[in-house]
Amino acid sequence: MNKIIKLFLIVTAVGFLASCSKPDENSTSSIAHETVPQKIYHWKLVTSWPKNFPGLGLAPERLATWVKEMSAGRLEIKVYGAGELVPALEVFDAVSRGTAEMGHSGAYYWKGKAPEAQFFSTVPFGLNAQEMNAWLHYGGGLELWQEVYEPFGIIPLAGGNSGVQMAGWFNKEINSVKDIKGLKMRIPGLGGEVMTRLGALTENLPGGEIFTALQTGRIDATEWVGPYNDLAFGLNKAAKFYYYPGWHEPGTTMELTVNKKAFEGLPKDLQKILTVAARAVNQDMLDEYTAKNNAALKQLMESGDVKLRPLPADVLEKLKEVSDQVVLELSETNPNAKRIYQSFNEFRGNVIDYHKISEQAFINARKSPE
Ligand code: CA
Numbered sequence: 001m002n003k004i005i006k007l008f009l010i011v012t013a014v015g016f017l018a019s020c021s022k023p024d025e026n027s028t029s030s031i032a033h034e035t036v037p038q039k040i041y042h043w044k045l046v047t048s049w050p051k052n053f054p055g056l057g058l059a060p061e062r063l064a065t066w067v068k069e070m071s072a073g074r075l076e077i078k079v080y081g082a083g084e085l086v087p088a089l090e091v092f093d094a095v096s097r098g099t100a101e102m103g104h105s106g107a108y109y110w111k112g113k114a115p116e117a118q119f120f121s122t123v124p125f126g127l128n129a130q131e132m133n134a135w136l137h138y139g140g141g142l143e144l145w146q147e148v149y150e151p152f153g154i155i156p157l158a159g160g161n162s163g164v165q166m167a168g169w170f171n172k173e174i175n176s177v178k179d180i181k182g183l184k185m186r187i188p189g190l191g192g193e194v195m196t197r198l199g200a201l202t203e204n205l206p207g208g209e210i211f212t213a214l215q216t217g218r219i220d221a222t223e224w225v226g227p228y229n230d231l232a233f234g235l236n237k238a239a240k241f242y243y244y245p246g247w248h249e250p251g252t253t254m255e256l257t258v259n260k261k262a263f264e265g266l267p268k269d270l271q272k273i274l275t276v277a278a279r280a281v282n283q284d285m286l287d288e289y290t291a292k293n294n295a296a297l298k299q300l301m302e303s304g305d306v307k308l309r310p311l312p313a314d315v316l317e318k319l320k321e322v323s324d325q326v327v328l329e330l331s332e333t334n335p336n337a338k339r340i341y342q343s344f345n346e347f348r349g350n351v352i353d354y355h356k357i358s359e360q361a362f363i364n365a366r367k368s369p370e
Contacts, residue, residue, distance in 0.1 A: 041266065043077045045102040046095070048088040048109065050208050051081025054232050054292070055225070056254065059160045059285045060104040063256070066277045075270050077102065088206035092257065096152045101262040104159055107145075107255050108189030109204070113152070115330060116337035119344050120145045120156065122252040124191050124323035126344070129161040129251035129286050130359070131351045136253065137279075139347045144340050155263055157278040159256030160285030163293070165246030166230065167311055168223030169214065169239035174311060177318045186210055186222040190330065191248025194322045207233070214238040223248065227296035228289055236300050242308050247319050254285065 045064065049056040064077035080100070082088035091103040092110045108121035120141065127135060135141040136158050145156045168187070172179060181199030185192075188204040196202050205213055205222075213219045215238040222239070223246070224230050236242070256278045263271060300306050311319075331341030 038074055040073065041075045041270065043075065043101040044080060044085065045077050045104060046080045046085050046091050046100040047103065048082050048091050048105040048206060051084065054228055055162065055285055055288055056229065057081065059254065059281050062284060063277050063281045066280065067273055070273045070277065071270055075273065082206055082208055088208065095257045095259050096154055098259050098261065101259045103257040105255055106252065111189065114148050115333045116340050117148055118190050118330065119340045120253060120255065121189060122249045123327055123344065124194055124248045125250065125320050127251055127348055129163045132161060132251045132253050133158065134351065135344065135347045140343055144343060148336055153260045155258045155260050157256040157258065157275060158253050158282040159278055160254035160282055162225050162252045163286055163289045164251060165223065165249040166226050167243035167246055168221055169230065169235045170221040170241040170243060171239045172220055173241055174243060174315060176312065177315055183221055184219045186213065186219050187248065190326055193326050194248065194319060197322050197326065198318070211235060211238055226289065226293050227300055228292040231296045231300055236303050236306050240305060240307055242306050243311050247316060
């Protein structure tokens with residue numbers, strides 16, 4: 001008997017709810033409004049990295065997961081590794097023309113389209129990760145970046161930072177500036193221009209092509225990221241000398257690019273979810289590198305055939321001198337570049353002054369006795 005009553009109550013309740021959910025043409029009741037199914041957005045995100053590559057490739061995957069969870073499934077982002085939908089170095093174009101709604105890459109890859117974009121990835125002897133994030137989010141950097149990408153119909157967001165990188169893997173020792181002459185090296189961005197001026201033959205290869213190029217001798221040297229990522233590619237099996245510090249990439253910002261029309265087509269709450277998730281991913285990548293690089297370096301050193309070397313002081317000095325010249329020349333490329341340079345340079349000067357008595361003074365004070 002009880003079962004029958006229960007069944008009756010359930011049937012009645014379902015019937016009542018169903019009648020409520022039918023939108024009544026004459027009714028403006030909120031119940032009718034709320035039951036209209038919400039639109040689900042299906043987006044594509046293309047990247048310059050192998051699918052699920054540590055750090056770089058995991059960041060867009062996390063973005064997709066977090067956005068899906070926060071939006072209760074209303075914004076689904078499918079992540080593509082390099083070459084799955086478009087080649088690694090065509091991410092910018094794909095987002096610009098709307099082939100994909102989003103991209104994850106590095107701004108210095110687009111120097112052929114907008115040379116000043118390089119300020120928003122990394123500048124040799126420029127800003128470290130902490131300083132870069134500060135300039136972008138509290139120093140006017142992000143607004144300048146958005147202006148640069150506006151003509152391409154793209155909205156840029158910071159999408160991760162590697163921290164200070166390594167100078168790279170070399171099959172030849174660098175004992176003086178002369179050793180750079182004739183060196184065939186994979187190194188992108190402004191760092192590549194600096195090495196070119198010192199006589200190196202530089203090129204930019206997508207990450208996935210580096211190991212083979214180094215192993216076969218097509219190149220003598222490469223920079224990639226740091227221990228965590230370099231170990232993932234097994235670069236220690238293709239070169240012996242591992243040089244530091246990453247003068248050319250002191251805190252590289254990865255970019256999340258969003259097709260402007262697609263972004264503007266999202267409801268306001270999904271726009272906010274996306275931008276806040278990007279901010280979270282940006283910090284998360286740095287946390288991941290900071291945690292993983294230590295163990296990865298130990299593993300590389302224990303592999304037995306790696307020689308860890310600092311770049312000689314006079315080589316670093318020359319690199320700095322040429323870098324300053326290259327960055328100054330970049331600032332003269334166009335009016336945008338000049339404004340960005342002024343903002344970047346002023347911020348850099350101020351932060352260096354303060355960090356002398358804060359971060360730097362602390363790290364000096366903390367160093368273990370030699
Ligand atoms: Ca790099």
